[in-house]
Amino acid sequence: MSPKHSKSNDVNPILTLLYDKTFRSVVYQILVFGGVFLLGWYLVGNTMANLESQNIATGFGFLEREAAFGISESVIAYSPESNYGRALLVGITNTLKVASIGIILATILGTLIGIATVSKNWLLRFIGVTYIETFRNIPVLLQLIFWYAIINRGLPNIRSALSPIEGVYLSNRGLYIPVMADHPAWTWVGAGFIVGIIGAIILRKWSLKRLEATGHIFPHLSVGLGIVVAVPFLVWLVFGAPTEMNVPAIQGFNFQGGARMSPEFTALLLGLTLYTTTYIAEVVRSGIQSVPHGQTEAATSLGLRSTWIMRLIVLPQALRVIIPPLTNQYLNLTKNSSLAVAIGYPDLVSVSNTTMNQTGQAVEGVAIFMTVYLSISLLVSFFMNWYNKRMSLVER
């Protein structure tokens, strides 16, 4: 078929060239890349012309200008006098705030439901599967809007706020919860917690080394956990065990004291958590099911105790399957938090949107938030590649 291999001289040299694999591949690539380049050239040219004719400024100079719009909630200090750069930073921190709390809650709930779906109890399995099928098959945006409408319209006003637990108030102005009153002890308790974690990590290293050297097993998990709890507890005792709480109470037209979660934040957190939980539960379920039953049987016949079988045999193998898709779900939750713009939570996209409307600099606005999300995604995927390399089975 291919003239490339025929050595006779009567073949047209141009035809030979046309059928040559390398030549063809070079031509295809030049065509595709040239097409992409020309398209880009054309679009950029048009954009420049349009921006000029519409008198829209270009460049990122606007970041230094005064933003002149308020943001309803913020982790860092912000006022309308701050500049656009600061406003976008507020957006980023708000995104990270809702994403990190959502990830923690969704992981806990997802693990519980994932375990429920592999339970021996038929009813428990039924509840798990029903939960997953219901919340997974309804668009997350609809869920967000629904929860927001429930809080905003369905809940009573502040005067008749619901109080499911003493000190916790739920009204159309958000969720109010009691927090510990300010006391210098709490900073040190936090420091003690970090010290405890570091101590537990050191203990684990030591006990694994000892296990390798002598074969003696040290219960590093329970002792480590004990250290993490005991150190901050001792610090708390040393400071005289302060127990004073800052409980929200109605004063005038609003609650005073306590911590407030705005309706937007509550709805966003609730929606994202309930939705992502279904995916995490599926990930956990498939992880548990991926460990063949023979592994458990083999471990039992070696005489391992059932807690050790879980910890030393099943979990390490299940985690290898679970972690990559789990990270993917974390990323999805972070990306889905951009839907906040629909219910008015000031996340990155929503702040960028306001910025774009005020300055007219749509190109820069979209570029900024796309860059932020892209950097988060790429960072996480680099971490995943590193993790996969570390965890992949080393076959001998």
Added chain:
Amino acid sequence: MTENTNRARPISGPVLNRSLRWMRDNLFSSPINTVITLLCVYIIWNVLDVIVSWAVLNASFGAAKEACEAATGACWAYVHDMWRFLLFGTFPADQHWRPLLAMVMLTSGMLLSMNRRFWSPWLAVAWIVGFIAVYFVLRGGVLGLSPVRTAQWGGLTLTLVLAVVGIAFAAPLALLLALGRRSEMPLIKVVCIVVIEVFRGVPLISVLFMASVMFPLFLPEGVSIDVLLRAQIGIIIFQAAYLAEVFRGGMQAIPKGQYEAADSLGLNYWQKTFKIILPQALRLVIPPTMSTFISLFKDTSLVVIIGLFDLLAATRAAVNDPMWRQQFIEAYVFIALIYFCFCFFMSRYSAYLDNDLKKSTSH
């Protein structure tokens, strides 16, 4: 241990005995299990109680709004009043048969395509003809149909158009991207990797913002593309990037021997790809492919943010009607059920197809 001996016994005896045994094995096998079962019954009872008493027992089913005043539960008169708006959006009321016809065409096309007997190149041709027909049925301007601007398309009709067109065009584009990413030509590979990774790295909403806010700046003055088309293209490219990775996963799972065998038979690249590799690779990735399609269907709801009037947007507008301000729960539950039915059906079909193909290819 007792449960094992029970199971080994052949199933016989009256039904009551059998179900008792089933209950003992699955619900009351141990004290902990019994506690869990009772707890589950308690939870299910409470949830059912809330749902049933709201949706059925305390609800009013009359078509008149006045009946709702007395009811403490759901007011289904709302749905009775609003279903046309939710299904067709702001499409001219005397022309509602047109979006209805379009929806019937789209759903029946989907149902027919699900049947393996119809899988042939002709199906693609039929779809293209079908899309053109749907477009003209909705847009009008031919055969004496009055023209309707795309801005007036709405409700479930728009959601279905976005989803079905999205699926039909995302799949071939994804195939090209996946093949490009596996290609041996470095420049093509780089272009495909950049497209895939960029679109997978950003939220869909930013792609939609780009389509709605940024894209008009890209075009020369005086030229404009309909915002619906722009959003549709955004959705297609975004989901194609995800689907491309699914397809690539399938192709990577095909043993190298298959490629080498195809080469040694003298097949060229396209013959090798379409006759040897893809039929095996796509079969492997049916579940993730279908879940990408389900995502696409759910994600069409995001167009509400750039101002298109899909099912969710219509509902949002409907609950702001001052006459029905308290009935927002009914409205959202109603469309949640619509979304649920479509997505659940798709996921069941995915499981069925996966099983069916496994059965037909097992030796």
